[in-house]
Amino acid sequence: MLSNSSKYAVKAVLFLALHSSEENKIVVKDIAAPINVPLAYIAKLLQELSKENIISSTRGPKGGFYLSDSNKEQPVINILKIIDGEKRLTSCMLSLEKCNEEKPCPLHNILSSSRQTILKSLQEKTINELALDIEKGNSFLPL
């Protein structure tokens, strides 16, 4: 479904949503440990996300990663688009090409509507909304 990298990235961003702010930046070491992802690996992912303005960062002492208010209002799918690329989300389930409504593959008819629903949810849910779920105890960040 999602690549390893995307899973890690979503976990990291949600962790930041919960524990960081412009005044309270977090250093990669303190992100990697609690979400149980290799430090050097998550560091690289955070860099990509930062470059694409999914998350914010400042370097130097007292620096670190954080989520600005506008960062938090982004849909979750933005993370996946950066890390996995659009193709992974929209490709046909039987071919290597894009899903084709006009010439549906045999699996299209039975799976497409569910997939659309998933896509829509990822589009609509913001980082912040997911973070609130966690705070309310409705969901949990897995190790």
Added chain:
Amino acid sequence: MLSNSSKYAVKAVLFLALHSSEENKIVVKDIAAPINVPLAYIAKLLQELSKENIISSTRGPKGGFYLSDSNKEQPVINILKIIDGEKRLTSCMLSLEKCNEEKPCPLHNILSSSRQTILKSLQEKTINELALDIEKGNSFLPL
């Protein structure tokens, strides 16, 4: 979603469902070309499927691959289980572990029901049913 290998495998099996029978076996070369998959690669996949009795085969002259009637009545998901393994279908969307209903991850609540629906469809639909769809012109085997 599905691995490359699974996509190829499903295409190959559906091709066999449409064009083969116990009396009309098909040689791998004549499977690879129409579904547009590298010959040596699909050959290996067909061997795995054959070993696990998803498809049938006989060797020697006049031999080839085919689908017996009981092969055709199997659910599509069997192909995926062999090629991708169970884990890919049931793992949590945020962790590397199994999806955990008791301690749902943040994506679980928004995606799980759609995913269940997909799993159920793959469980219920037989190879033969998908092949009939193609014959009726309701779907198409992609290149």
Added chain:
DNA sequence: TCTTAAATATGATTTTTATCATGAAATATT
């Protein structure tokens, strides 16, 4: 201005997945 703590850029290594190749075993035909 110097030192230090952090991200950033870049790239090396390892593991997994995808692809290719080849010889051995089996079966039908002669």
Added chain:
DNA sequence: AATATTTCATGATAAAAATCATATTTAAGA
């Protein structure tokens, strides 16, 4: 029995994804 045709078993190579490592740049604070 010999031969040709096919799958089957095994393993080699190539490409991609995941992981690790390090030197450079930036900013804060002394």
